[in-house]
Amino acid sequence: GAGVSQTPSNKVTEKGKYVELRCDPISGHTALYWYRQSLGQGPEFLIYFQGTGAADDSGLPNDRFFAVRPEGSVSTLKIQRTERGDSAVYLCASSPTPPPGAGELFFGEGSRLTVL
Amino acid sequence: GNSVTQMEGPVTLSEEAFLTINCTYTATGYPSLFWYVQYPGEGLQLLLKATKADDKGSNKGFEATYRKETTSFHLEKGSVQVSDSAVYFCALSDRNGNNRLAFGKGNQVVVIP
Numbered sequence: 380g381a382g383v384s385q386t387p388s389n390k391v392t393e394k395g396k397y398v399e400l401r402c403d404p405i406s407g408h409t410a411l412y413w414y415r416q417s418l419g420q421g422p423e424f425l426i427y428f429q430g431t432g433a434a435d436d437s438g439l440p441n442d443r444f445f446a447v448r449p450e451g452s453v454s455t456l457k458i459q460r461t462e463r464g465d466s467a468v469y470l471c472a473s474s475p476t477p478p479p480g481a482g483e484l485f486f487g488e489g490s491r492l493t494v495l
Numbered sequence: 496g497n498s499v500t501q502m503e504g505p506v507t508l509s510e511e512a513f514l515t516i517n518c519t520y521t522a523t524g525y526p527s528l529f530w531y532v533q534y535p536g537e538g539l540q541l542l543l544k545a546t547k548a549d550d551k552g553s554n555k556g557f558e559a560t561y562r563k564e565t566t567s568f569h570l571e572k573g574s575v576q577v578s579d580s581a582v583y584f585c586a587l588s589d590r591n592g593n594n595r596l597a598f599g600k601g602n603q604v605v606v607i608p
Binding site for chain 2: 382383410412414419420421422423424427435470472474482483484485486487488489
């Protein structure tokens, strides 16, 4: 389809393991975002890419979280030494180069991560 | 920092009833305001938006007016349908160019026939 694609849709892992979550944005969208949604909460910003570079990573909770977008399209969110508190739905969104404050984000369905 | 507050708790109402979901915000400057909706089994999608004070966003029978004086962006629909059952999120974006959104907690809306 033409929407934002996220894989896997569900991931169950054990505490301490390494996890990668993938996002394939809408073709041609230069801006890509990762958000995290915990149960009963709204999405919380993690990181924003404009092209290949992370333009704003101020939402990453600690240095166990890292994201890349090496060719300016697909992005991978990487979580090291997972903890139970990392359990959440990780959302990816993309948009065309945004004008300040007025653009629409197109979201994927999310990757649900459960850390046992 | 920027934040959005939505009314507490799920909303359950009958078909054809009037829906209001309250949203207030705190922001520096002049943010853009959004309502996103998440239908069961689907990703978040934009419902409507307003980019400046007194603007009214509308879509699918839903409306919200950007009220700078009360820092509010309440969502309304005059006659809901069962298909409007979803989770609704209020959000704001500052104008620093990165389109970063701050979301409220969301409200589950259940419309019963």
